[in-house]
Amino acid sequence: MRNTIPQGRAGLIFCIAGVLFAGGLAAQEAAVVARDGWVRMPLPSKSEAALYMVLENHSAQRRFVVSATTDAAANAELHEMTMEKTVMRMTPVAKIGISAHGKTSFNPSGYHLMLFGLKTKPSIGDTINVTLKLDDGNTVPVTATVRK
Amino acid sequence: MKPACYLVVLLFAICSLGCHRTVELPVLPIGGDFKLTDHDGRAFELSSLRGKAVLIFFGYTSCPDACPTTLSKLSSVYRRLGDDAKRVKTLYVSVDPERDTPAVLKADLGSFQLDALGLTGTKAEIDRVVALYGAEYEIIPTPNSAAKYTVAHSTTLYALDPAGRVRLEFRYEAPPDEIVKGLRAILAART
Numbered sequence: 001m002r003n004t005i006p007q008g009r010a011g012l013i014f015c016i017a018g019v020l021f022a023g024g025l026a027a028q029e030a031a032v033v034a035r036d037g038w039v040r041m042p043l044p045s046k047s048e049a050a051l052y053m054v055l056e057n058h059s060a061q062r063r064f065v066v067s068a069t070t071d072a073a074a075n076a077e078l079h080e081m082t083m084e085k086t087v088m089r090m091t092p093v094a095k096i097g098i099s100a101h102g103k104t105s106f107n108p109s110g111y112h113l114m115l116f117g118l119k120t121k122p123s124i125g126d127t128i129n130v131t132l133k134l135d136d137g138n139t140v141p142v143t144a145t146v147r148k
Numbered sequence: 149m150k151p152a153c154y155l156v157v158l159l160f161a162i163c164s165l166g167c168h169r170t171v172e173l174p175v176l177p178i179g180g181d182f183k184l185t186d187h188d189g190r191a192f193e194l195s196s197l198r199g200k201a202v203l204i205f206f207g208y209t210s211c212p213d214a215c216p217t218t219l220s221k222l223s224s225v226y227r228r229l230g231d232d233a234k235r236v237k238t239l240y241v242s243v244d245p246e247r248d249t250p251a252v253l254k255a256d257l258g259s260f261q262l263d264a265l266g267l268t269g270t271k272a273e274i275d276r277v278v279a280l281y282g283a284e285y286e287i288i289p290t291p292n293s294a295a296k297y298t299v300a301h302s303t304t305l306y307a308l309d310p311a312g313r314v315r316l317e318f319r320y321e322a323p324p325d326e327i328v329k330g331l332r333a334i335l336a337a338r339t
Binding site: 108 | 209210211212213214216217220251252255256258259284285286288290292293294295298300301302303304319320
């Protein structure tokens with residue numbers, strides 16, 4: 001007796017395998033997720049704004065954000081604000097790490113994403129979408145709400 | 149009167165003296181009068197604010213964090229001051245005269261609810277004021293950033309009495325209530 005799989009059942013197995021594969025990819029993409037994104041309302045004369053969020057890394061690998069893009073602005077840059085005694089210093093940084101099974105907060109007085117050359121003047125409550133690129137090539141979508 | 153009563157009266161008197169001393173703020177060995185240009189493009193002299201308590205801090209309007217945070221906090225301070233708010237003026241001295249024209253300072257300060265004047269000037273004029281108050285700043289080129297440069301700067305808030313003397317310094321993290329308390333002490337202090 002030949003060990004064959006009926007054609008209909010083969011199709012079903014293919015479909016299940018496809019779903020599992022796609023699910024696996026989705027799980028891999030969601031290893032780092034962004035939440036609580038917000039953008040500080042830019043000042044009247046400015047076309048730039050800082051974006052803050054929390055990044056959670058659900059994987060067992062330390063990951064780094066290496067760049068960011070957005071349709072809302074000409075440039076999105078990774079920056080860090082540091083305080084040395086009483087002096088505030090803002091510096092562009094090449095990457096920002098998120099430890100394995102850990103999280104990294106982007107907040108005033110720390111890391112932030114600077115959006116330069118905003119294409120339209122946002123209003124309070126607007127949302128701005130940004131895509132972060134990780135060191136492993138995966139991307140992380142960020143939705144941030146504009147607030148004061 | 150029993151000895152125990154004398155002791156209580158004595159302790160109360162010592163405590164009262166101690167409490168009174170907290171109102172008598174020291175005059176800090178920094179500060180002084182200066183001239184700059186205000187956000188309407190007019191000549192400004194610190195001496196024109198005699199009779200008011202004055203808050204001074206240094207910053208720049210492209211600052212993403214420290215300056216808007218301080219201005220928001222001071223808006224809260226003004227709300228909490230109530231009627232005393234009329235006796236307090238805030239001076240926001242730009243350390244980025246290239247970008248912070250009077251018009252830019254005026255437009256951006258308009259986002260905050262406080263009685264503030266934006267001040268600018270030539271680099272030499274600003275450097276003199278920075279040195280007077282013991283502050284510091286540094287323009288840092290960032291050629292790979294769209295900003296082209298950033299400005300590292302002191303975040304200390306200086307509080308002057310109605311005679312123009314620095315009586316208190318507040319650190320960046322000082323909560324609004326601490327600043328309100330300090331301003332009330334300055335306004336109540338004997339000069």
